[in-house]
Amino acid sequence: MTRALYSLCGADERHFFSPHCWKAVMALAHKGLDFEEVPTTYSRIVDIGGGFSKTVPVLDDNGRLISDSFDIALYLEDTYPDRPSLFGGEGGKALSRLVEGYSQMMIHPAIMRIALLDIHSILDEGDKAYFRASRESRLGKPLEDFAAGREAEREAFAAKLEPMRHMLRFQPFIGGESPLFADYIVFGALQWLRIAAGLAMLAPDDPVMAWFERCLDLHESRGRTVTAA
Amino acid sequence: MTRALYSLCGADERHFFSPHCWKAVMALAHKGLDFEEVPTTYSRIVDIGGGFSKTVPVLDDNGRLISDSFDIALYLEDTYPDRPSLFGGEGGKALSRLVEGYSQMMIHPAIMRIALLDIHSILDEGDKAYFRASRESRLGKPLEDFAAGREAEREAFAAKLEPMRHMLRFQPFIGGESPLFADYIVFGALQWLRIAAGLAMLAPDDPVMAWFERCLDLHESRGRTVTAA
CATH class of the missing domain: 3.40.30.10 (Glutaredoxin)
Known part of the structure; x- marks a missing residue:
């Protein structure tokens, strides 16, 4: 195997x-x-x-x-149905698609604006050329022009996580008392931002940061194996 | 009973x-x-x-x-556990809190800005005075000043529903093939907007409108018993 x-x-x-x-x-x-x-x-x-x-x-x-x-x-x-569930039943599976929508349509675009140049700088030389050409074609402008609004986007970023703060008033994970795939969906977005550009745009006492740290601790701290920018 | x-x-x-x-x-x-x-x-x-x-x-x-x-x-x-489930299991129950967060922190504030004066106009005379005093105290300004940005908010409203459009690429309801309480959470918000101010800010061919019409059809068209503005 x-x-x-x-x-x-x-x-x-x-x-x-x-x-x-x-x-x-x-x-x-x-x-x-x-x-x-x-x-x-x-x-x-x-x-x-x-x-x-x-x-x-x-x-x-x-x-x-x-x-x-x-x-x-x-x-x-x-x-692998006998191992811990990623969805907690059919309802959790279905609702995870809206969580994916929230992450990819609300959080990802903001991260792209904030961290596009940082992501580019991480890549090897061949990928840098591919990334620049494909993204500039999609965006219709040079990466640097797209990134010009990054400071305003950094300031607006915390507000994008208000739905998370509301949820965290009731429970420690999106999945309830323990994490489900829905947590990993939003975790993936913030982990991407952390690795590329850091999370300084979130206050240290933000409940979302406490949740994110809990996620970094999961599975033998797998998320901490890559260092932040 | x-x-x-x-x-x-x-x-x-x-x-x-x-x-x-x-x-x-x-x-x-x-x-x-x-x-x-x-x-x-x-x-x-x-x-x-x-x-x-x-x-x-x-x-x-x-x-x-x-x-x-x-x-x-x-x-x-x-x-009433033997009747149709509202959550589809523990995962669906937990994830519904994030759906509530999305609705109340992303969609409700926009609706308040768009429809505040319309909501006020629906009320009876006694409630009008209460509503104006309590909201003006909370907002720190006259209702009319708060509503001044309503046209910009109307134009920005459709974008708030991008997570819904993403989800609807995969399934007809937030709950999957049939609705769950999570659908009613977002339905409640759009029903409020429909009744107070109408839904002209959404395109007729918007997949969210098709989903909303499906929700209006549910339970002997209960949602259609109140007419729109």
């Missing part, structure tokens, strides 16, 4: 920074499954399974390939 | 408009429970159970009083 997770890395191969890959890492750790995290630059994604996916993470579970962090979590839940 | 839900109304007693009361109405209907919806102005909340709660909804379930829409949903789930 071999199990590998192909996970995006920077010029430093230990520098795993992708929010989506962190979701998959935490999901595998939550299930208590051994796996090798394979450092993968953008340019090497095409080599996984003969071009199986345009994106990482890709899970290779003893020859079975699965891409997309949410699909990986669904696969793990179906395939 | 008598079951009553005290629910906020305007000068017209059939004009139930509160987002929190709509959540409770839909939760009761979801459980298939008969109940009387008791029209309650702000000034009459103090009379419920001898001043039991400062807010509505209040559920009187054969003499047992419960306030707060989320607590009412939890009570119904515990008390």
